[in-house]
Amino acid sequence: MPQSFSTFDPDFESRFQRVLESRRSPADxxxxxxxxxxxxxxxxxxxxxxxxxxxxxxxxxxxxxxxxxxxxxxxxxxxxxxxxxxxxxxxxxxxxxxxxxxxxxxxxxxxxxxxxxxxxxxxxxxxxxxxxxxxxxxxxxxxxxxxxxxxxxxxxxxxxxxxxxxxxxxxxxxxxxxxxxxxxxxxxxxxxxxxxxxxxxxxxxxxxxxxxxxxxxxxxxxxxxxxxxxxxxxxxxxxxGPSEVLVIADGDSDPSWIAADLLAQAEHDPMARSIVITDDPAFAEAVQRAVEAHLEVLPRAEIARASWHDHGAVITVATMDEAVDLADRIAPEHLELAVANAEGLAARVRHAGAIFLGRYTPEAVSDYVAGPNHVLPTDRTARFASGLSVADFVKRTTIVRCDPLSLGNIGPAAMTLAEEEGLSAHALSIRVRLMSAPEG
Incomplete structure (x- = not known):
């Protein structure tokens, strides 16, 4: 069964660390x-x-x-x-x-x-x-x-x-x-x-x-x-890495909808990871029941069940402030905010590959037709990486142009730093130009 725990639990931090550290690495x-x-x-x-x-x-x-x-x-x-x-x-x-x-x-x-x-x-x-x-x-x-x-x-x-x-x-x-x-x-x-x-x-x-x-x-x-x-x-x-989703949901969300969202990731791969964070303990239990009900009829139930049971997690928090803090520590590939104030919560999130706002924005719609790219950073790499974009297919070339006057303005500083680094030829390549530059 998926991990199920609360920030109230005395061993919360150790259990949460196990979620963070389950990198699901390939065999040696x-x-x-x-x-x-x-x-x-x-x-x-x-x-x-x-x-x-x-x-x-x-x-x-x-x-x-x-x-x-x-x-x-x-x-x-x-x-x-x-x-x-x-x-x-x-x-x-x-x-x-x-x-x-x-x-x-x-x-x-x-x-x-x-x-x-x-x-x-x-x-x-x-x-x-x-x-x-x-x-x-x-x-x-x-x-x-x-x-x-x-x-x-x-x-x-x-x-x-x-x-x-x-x-x-x-x-x-x-x-x-x-x-x-x-x-x-x-x-x-x-x-x-x-x-x-x-x-x-x-x-x-x-x-x-x-x-x-x-x-x-x-x-x-x-x-x-x-x-x-x-x-x-x-x-x-x-x-x-394997696909992953984190859903932050409040008690006004439909448990069946959230369960379907979790399984939409789980059916990709037995190593996929689906996590739900909520401030409503009864809702957390309802989501788990809804997941099991969906698994009874899903064509890819074997894959989804293995993913959910081995890598899924249900986390109950005291407040949505805690939920945001945990989300940033997870840095998920996909982050769904099925809450009343999705825009406000999203503004505080710092690390996520993509964010999906509101109860009517399942991550699955962005897999196909929303428009943004579905190739996103996994396994907490959203802390420093971004999804695929046009930027991945262009390269930047910088351009510098000096004339005798401007080289005279900045060249001496470059010569000083080159000598400090012990790179005399660097300094020489500037000095020979300054020595031959016309006066005035």
Missing amino acids: DVGRTVAGILARVHDEGDDALLDLTRQFDAPIDTAADLRIPDERLESALAGISPETRAALETAAERIEAFHARETFEGFRYTDAAGVGLGARYTPIDSVGVYVPGGRAAYPSTVLMNVLPARVAGVQRVVMTVPEAVHQGAAGEGIGDVVLAAARLAGVDEVYRIGGAQAIAALAFGTDTISPVDKIVGPGNAYVAEAKRQVFGRVGIDGIA
Whole structure:
């Protein structure tokens, strides 16, 4: 059963620390396995990709078969139901419209010393998007990762997706929806590979797949570890852990609604985490009963039950002030505020990946169509990280321009600091210019 405790309990702090510290880390051998896969793809290229894809996903005859033809994407888009296509288009329009507001304009100015300064923003050239398979297929992941890159102006967007999803293993037609989303979002190349080998191909390149500059997208422990190991050779969006939600709710909320919100995260993964904090003990008990009732009928009940029972928590507090304090310590990926004064409470929250205001704003709506990105910092990293945005697909270049007068104004200070650091050539590169500069 989930942990259930109160700030009144004498052992509250130790129990709360156990919630904070349950990082749900992968097994120790994951790193070694991933390192071996990366080395194989780096050294053997397409041959390793084919062998690993046959081993873990599906039979592929030749390297040329790794790429899903554009015609297949077109047929997938044409083959989905009108209702599904309309939903994808609605989501795409809203996601693109939100991210289009994330503007990054450069600037130029001349300061009092006469030095010209500025910065400019330019898009990354190429991005790889990993779309997971396994327990489900995620067309929403395609839209959320690809559209901000397109808004930023990325020239080449490559997508990898395991063959199991391509074949619709997670359910009839699901493969088509993923590929249709790729076509709608404007993906340039789609390859039927998954796992750490897909990350390796995107980072190192092979004869068939040209390498990219940055890799984004969620995945299992092997994918996350592969991204960690290739970081530095390429950029990454972050190391995503299992999904999580924290719901702060008062006694006027509907227990059945809150229970559904908790299970919406729990059904992702047995390692997902759902927490509810309330100032009403009776409501806390009602939520737990409602969760069990929902689990009786949910199709993914086995996954959701494992998540809720192993990683869920129900915390009762004396006041909502305490709830906010605990929320900041948890720094959740998703924070729902199902309370009367949601705006006021939200204004006091400092650490959360995304905040959902009021009783009629379930986190699930933002997974698909609200507009903001659903790729968010997990495992308390909201203390220092943000969700995926256009900022992840642009880079800043600073600009400096000196003339003889302005170099004369600031150069001596730079020379002094260079000598203090023992870097005489640094000082020399400034001194030779000042010595040759025209007088006056």
